[in-house]
Amino acid sequence: MSDPIQVGARATPGDDTSFALRLLEEAVDRWIAIATHARSEPGSIAAMVREQSATFLGTDGVGVCVPALRENDDLGALQWLLEELQKGSQQRNNQVSPKIVGAIHRAIGLLSTERSIADATQRSARRQLYHFAYGLTHEINNPLGNILARAQQMIGSASSEHDRRSLATMVDQAMRAHEMLAEVMRAIQPSPLHCSVAEVNAVVRSVADGLEEQTQGQSIHWQCELGIEPLYASIDSAALSEALRMLGRNAIEVCGPGDTITWTLQPSHPGNFRDATAESMGTLRIAIQDTGPGLSTAAQHSAMDLYYSGREQGRGLGVSLAAVQRIVEGHSGTIIMQSEAGAGCRVVIDLPRAAVPARTRTRLRV
Numbered sequence: 482m483s484d485p486i487q488v489g490a491r492a493t494p495g496d497d498t499s500f501a502l503r504l505l506e507e508a509v510d511r512w513i514a515i516a517t518h519a520r521s522e523p524g525s526i527a528a529m530v531r532e533q534s535a536t537f538l539g540t541d542g543v544g545v546c547v548p549a550l551r552e553n554d555d556l557g558a559l560q561w562l563l564e565e566l567q568k569g570s571q572q573r574n575n576q577v578s579p580k581i582v583g584a585i586h587r588a589i590g591l592l593s594t595e596r597s598i599a600d601a602t603q604r605s606a607r608r609q610l611y612h613f614a615y616g617l618t619h620e621i622n623n624p625l626g627n628i629l630a631r632a633q634q635m636i637g638s639a640s641s642e643h644d645r646r647s648l649a650t651m652v653d654q655a656m657r658a659h660e661m662l663a664e665v666m667r668a669i670q671p672s673p674l675h676c677s678v679a680e681v682n683a684v685v686r687s688v689a690d691g692l693e694e695q696t697q698g699q700s701i702h703w704q705c706e707l708g709i710e711p712l713y714a715s716i717d718s719a720a721l722s723e724a725l726r727m728l729g730r731n732a733i734e735v736c737g738p739g740d741t742i743t744w745t746l747q748p749s750h751p752g753n754f755r756d757a758t759a760e761s762m763g764t765l766r767i768a769i770q771d772t773g774p775g776l777s778t779a780a781q782h783s784a785m786d787l788y789y790s791g792r793e794q795g796r797g798l799g800v801s802l803a804a805v806q807r808i809v810e811g812h813s814g815t816i817i818m819q820s821e822a823g824a825g826c827r828v829v830i831d832l833p834r835a836a837v838p839a840r841t842r843t844r845l846r847v
Contacts, residue, residue, distance in 0.1 A: 527558040622662060674808075714833060748763060773825055
């Protein structure tokens with residue numbers, strides 16, 4: 482968390498015009514990217530606000546304290562800046578630049594529309610995909626069930642050990658296909674989360690320790706840096722554990738002898754621009770980093786897409802990362818992947834942090 486910035490100087494008219502134009506350009510570019518289904522990374526407008534707030538929020542000799550702002554909350558950044566400008570105008574009789582205020586209002590409108598478009602597009606795509614996958618898996622499961630039942634019946638009457646092994650292989654492969662279809666449906670329509678405030682340290686450590694045992698004999702270095710401060714969040718412990726296991730397994734699969742996998746957990750940024758003090762506990766950050774081969778730019782952009790797999794055919798359905806993303810978003814969190822080809826990969830999960838739950842004390846009868 483960065484230190485608060487002390488604001489002092491006022492902006493000049495030229496600064497007003499320049500900032501307003503830059504702000505509108507960024508907002509329009511973001512809106513166009515969503516409308517054309519192009520990939521757009523948030524955070525550029527938030528960075529502008531962070532850089533320029535010291536210019537626009539001050540009076541001569543009077544400072545305004547800017548909280549440590551969340552990196553990718555562009556809409557929250559604009560709402561916070563607008564509130565501070567209006568507050569400064571009322572409390573210190575500062576004249577607020579109409580160019581800045583007008584640009585902020587237009588940018589907020591564009592970003593709000595952008596979010597609506599993205600949500601509507603995702604809901605429509607998921608609904609169509611669900612109906613397609615549901616019908617497809619139903620039709621495939623029917624003949625698959627018949628094959629499985631007949632193969633199991635024939636094993637007992639097989640005349641040779643070779644035939645029994647062949648039939649057993651048919652049973653195993655039919656069961657594998659059934660599980661793959663079930664995994665597809667779970668990724669499209671995940672089970673509802675049942676969240677309660679829990680200590681995240683214990684969840685992360687349990688998953689990391691369990692996966693470390695699977696790397697025995699692979700010469701993979703394992704590091705778990707969780708710190709000693711208990712961090713709490715409202716989570717579905719089973720769902721979050723499964724998401725972390727999928728990420729951990731992906732890291733193990735791409736790493737070879739001598740590579741390192743590092744798990745970290747630490748407090749992160751305040752929850753949002755407008756609520757960065759008393760009511761907001763901020764976020765906590767879980768990061769899983771490996772020194773494996775990394776991802777190409779194209780693979781990094783598609784990694785979270787449903788059914789995308791960067792591995793060769795026959796080694797994965799491409800649903801694990803999509804399922805992880807659904808779980809994280811179900812916790813009101815965010816997930817990003819940072820990687821370069823040949824330079825390893827880092828997956829970062831930010832979750833809203835919760836207050837320490839009230840301790841229940843056992844009453845002693847005297």
